[in-house]
Amino acid sequence: MKISERVERVPPSGIRRFFELTEELDDVISLGVGEPDFTAPWSAREAAIDSLERGRTSYTANRGMAALREAIAERSRERYDLDYDPDEEVLVTAGASEAIDVAFRAFVDPGDRVAIAQPSYVSYVPGVTFAGGEPVPIPTGEADDFELTAEALREHGAADAEALVFCYPNNPTGATMSKQDLEPIAAFAREHDLTVLADEIYADLTYEGDHTSIATLPGMRERTVVFNGFSKAYAMTGLRLGYALAPPEAITAMNRVHQYSMLSAPTTAQHAAIDALDNCDDAVVEMRSQYDRRRRFVLSRFDEMGIDCFTAKGAFYVFPESPWEDAEAFAEALLDAEGVAVVPGDVFGAGGEGHLRVSYATGMNELREAMDRIERFLD
């Protein structure tokens, strides 16, 4: 069977290989998981159950249930003072991942260059490639606190790109960007007429300062697509529900792709999401508070071990420097010797080399045990 050249060009996920390794071993503590160890708030789960009991198992509108789009628009208004029309400027998708994929297919023509701030979520580069575009990695580094800079954009050829993708708070570094730091990026995007694809899935998991959406900066709303969802903050990963906020023409284009592929996001999950927005913010606050304690714990342990680790301020990852030059070899040896799974940073692209992604979305007892094992491995 012929496989398309575009698909052949994309290698299997480096994370996936680690996943297979961990599956073969017993007594593994995984600090590789990119999802909450909490369960979705009961109220949201009840709403999902209730929707099933009432037989709400049909498709919804392609763009998502009107009540959910209204609730999402209301949340954006409350939190960022950003007004989006629920009928024309909100698209509900099967996870933020689908929203991002749909955006690539809606905005990228074959050969289009798409700048991607890295290290980054592993799906951006393949997503651009599948859409026929050319990913242009824009490395960020520890010297700049893993923040994207206008200099890096210029230096690495983003000026002639069609679009720019970034994610703050960032997976895998945990870096965040303040309004002040985003301003030069916005200026660059305006100057070079870039469409900005801002993945803000970790926005609610910001521990120091407030999250700023780049769409709030002058002249940015009209060129930005904001992605968000319920997976991370509401611990609803398996329900697969995300959304995009953008001007009408962008949402119309994205919906054209979405309606021919996904048709509509899962109905049960949409009912859960409405309840999550209505009733579950206390649960988000509680989960964030627990992540924050774990973040401080992990940073403190690495510090005591003498491992240099950038102070992550968001998401649920830290990104320490690998104690060995070869981070992949270190991760494999650690897994083999102590049964602790961490992910080598280079799978997240440029700027990730020599680092490890360590997720603290796991219970304190396991986290403490894992850190003890890492310390023992280093001794």
Add this chain to the structure above:
Amino acid sequence: MDIRAELLSLLRENARYTTVDLARMLGTDESEVTEQIEALEAEGVLKGYQAVVDWRRTDEEPVRALVECNVTLDRETGYDDIAARLVGFPEIQSLRLVSGEYDFSLTVEADSMGEVSRFVSEKVAPVPEITQTVTHYLMESYKERGFEFGDGHDDDRLSVSP
């Protein structure tokens, strides 16, 4: 949240956290944690530290009962006086004044149903102000102090995920 509130929240979550780990999680130093815990103990805010036990997983499951008590009061005797007579019995694990159809709610623990029955009939019911007791034997415990019992759920998350 101030450090005392956060400390209480963490100790309620797991009273076995070491002071070193508490300091790490709170972003403070160990001496501050020790000082705060000592202060909270001295003020009587922290009354003690107990394990939450799923007795079904042991060979010595005690018998527990919830006992509802109705009382009558007079000019000389108030709720606190009745509570003072009951609170010292070691069989009584918790004693609460509640609103509703009865006045006191007791949790009684003993080695057998017979012992629980004898305790209620010989020690609790004879208190002059107590007019009625209703004993409910505890048949199964699904959740205690925030901890769910049972086999739990396997963590079926991807070991490593995006």
